Amino acid sequence: MDYQLAIENAPDAVPGGTGILLLHPSTGETDRIDTDFLKTDTDRFLVISTRTTAREVKQKLDHYDVDEEQAEILDTLSIERGYSRRSTDDVHYVSSPADLEGVLEVTRDFLERTEGKRRISLDSITEMAYYADEGRVRDVVTELLDLLDEHEAVGLFHLSKGVHDEEQVEQFLGPFDAIVDLDRDGNVDSDFDRL
Incomplete structure (x- = not known):
């Protein structure tokens, strides 16, 4: 199964199981790339948000005209910030971005019950690595990529290159099939040679 991509300077489509790393400056405007990725050739999608709350994710989806009927959101921040939250059919919560097992569990459940x-x-x-051990975050990212492969889904993972040193960035690059690199001026470069 192939998925169309709406990412500048990237192939028109990628096979199911593809994991894409989006490198961006810490002040980079990633919303356009993220929402174009989510709304193209998609039946269901899951936003794992370690940077903003579910309410803010919904505002972003609405602003960029993404169909919320297809969306599920995993909010890792609200409980950490002291808001009491109950999960619904389309919004899930874990205690904090450091709850890596919880993130894995919600993602696995989403992929197992959707088609x-x-x-x-x-x-x-980057936010996960701020809250949790970086080595463990790398392991969980690899496990998430394995889930994509197993379920023929595709994923876009954000990493702020201004926050990590070159060696850390290289370590995170390792398991990904493709890299999309956004610079400060909004230019996009990509490397899909690993596919």
Whole structure:
């Protein structure tokens, strides 16, 4: 199963199981790339948000005209910030971005009970690494990529290159099939040679 992509300077489509790493400056405007990725050729998608609350994710989806009927959101921040939240059919909560097992569990459940073309957006690896051990975050990212492969889904994972040193960035690059690199001026470069 192939998925169409709406990413500048990238192939028109990628096979199911593809994991894409979006490298961006810490002040980079990633919303356009993220929402174009989510709304193209998709039946269901899961936004794993470690940077904003579910309410803010919904505002972003609405602003960029993404069909919320297809969306599920995993909010890792609200409980950490002291808001009491109950999960619904389309919004899930874990205690904090450091709850890596919880993130894995919600993602696995989403992929096991949905069908068709599924996409995952994780925004962002950088925030997870701020809250949890970086080595463990790398392991969980690899496990998430394995789930994409197993269920023929595709994923876009955000990493802020201004926050990590070169060696850390290289370590995170390792398991990904493709890299999309956004610069400060909004230019996009990509490397899909690993596919």
